[in-house]
Amino acid sequence: MFKHILIPTDGSAIAAKAVTAGIALAKQSGARITGFYAVEPVPAHLYGEGYVADKRIVAEFEKRQRASARKHVAALGREAHKAGVPFDAVVQTSRTPYEGIVAATQKKNCDLVLMASHGRRGLARLAIGSVTDKVIQLSKVPVLVYR
Amino acid sequence: MFKHILIPTDGSPLCAKAIAAGIALAKESGARITAYHVLEAVPARLYAFPYRGEEEAIAEFEQRRKDAARKHVADIARAARKQGVPLEPVVQTARTPYEGIVRAAHDLACDLILMSSHGRRGLARLTVGSVTDKVIQLSKIPVLVYR
Numbered sequence: 001m002f003k004h005i006l007i008p009t010d011g012s013a014i015a016a017k018a019v020t021a022g023i024a025l026a027k028q029s030g031a032r033i034t035g036f037y038a039v040e041p042v043p044a045h046l047y048g049e050g051y052v053a054d055k056r057i058v059a060e061f062e063k064r065q066r067a068s069a070r071k072h073v074a075a076l077g078r079e080a081h082k083a084g085v086p087f088d089a090v091v092q093t094s095r096t097p098y099e100g101i102v103a104a105t106q107k108k109n110c111d112l113v114l115m116a117s118h119g120r121r122g123l124a125r126l127a128i129g130s131v132t133d134k135v136i137q138l139s140k141v142p143v144l145v146y147r
Numbered sequence: 148m149f150k151h152i153l154i155p156t157d158g159s160p161l162c163a164k165a166i167a168a169g170i171a172l173a174k175e176s177g178a179r180i181t182a183y184h185v186l187e188a189v190p191a192r193l194y195a196f197p198y199r200g201e202e203e204a205i206a207e208f209e210q211r212r213k214d215a216a217r218k219h220v221a222d223i224a225r226a227a228r229k230q231g232v233p234l235e236p237v238v239q240t241a242r243t244p245y246e247g248i249v250r251a252a253h254d255l256a257c258d259l260i261l262m263s264s265h266g267r268r269g270l271a272r273l274t275v276g277s278v279t280d281k282v283i284q285l286s287k288i289p290v291l292v293y294r
Contacts, residue, residue, distance in 0.1 A: 001168070001175050021148070021289065025148055028148050028175065028176065117283055120284075125284070132283065133277075136264055136279065136280070136292050137264075139294065140294065141294075142168065142291055142292060142293045142294070143291070143292045144290070144292070145283050145289060145290045145291075145292065146289045147283070147286060147287065147288070147289070
């Protein structure tokens, strides 16, 4: 029933669980998968006093971030390939991960977002918040949440 | 990949979308459905001073709610039967809907909760909250959220 599943990953172990489930669901539904990793821009404090001139550090930081992102998405792609599920990788810079996820879902015409939730509760949820919760609030398509 | 899907309903039009999707997913997966409706305890203020002794009114209130709940789950059962998906209706009392949903998913050994979210944002989310968000925080199994 789903034809195109977006699976965002942050490279964490909890995301890996969602990946396995996502591939199984895609296989059952005959869907394809887009693996997504949102790269956040370099924190402003790296541009602050003391670092202001050192563009090289910022460039290096961004380069490594992207390399790490590609690595995580590629791992997802390998799993999908093994299961014979068509796969596409997207690594994108966005101000926050949830904005990137919602934008990618629209742009790629996905009909499901499948992601994990760290499931923070109480104070930690208020302070750190939940990317998944934000995605649910903003997404136009269904969101399947793994714990 | 899912074998037993719990679909909580509050009888709102928003739920209809989730129900239709749930039946389609169950059909594709060869799963069975438990349609679930929570009856919240009668608000304490109904027992307070000017109403004290109006046991008849409270009994009537509870009876009507139960009837409405049964009607909602019966509607879902009819839709599922049309698609040849096995469905069992459950109407249960719980302190809050999210507690009832999480407990039922556990007691009935479901492997997916499929529900809709009103998707309140900002202040409304802080004050009214989100049943779905609570379910995600507490559930041990995946939650598929429709908007």
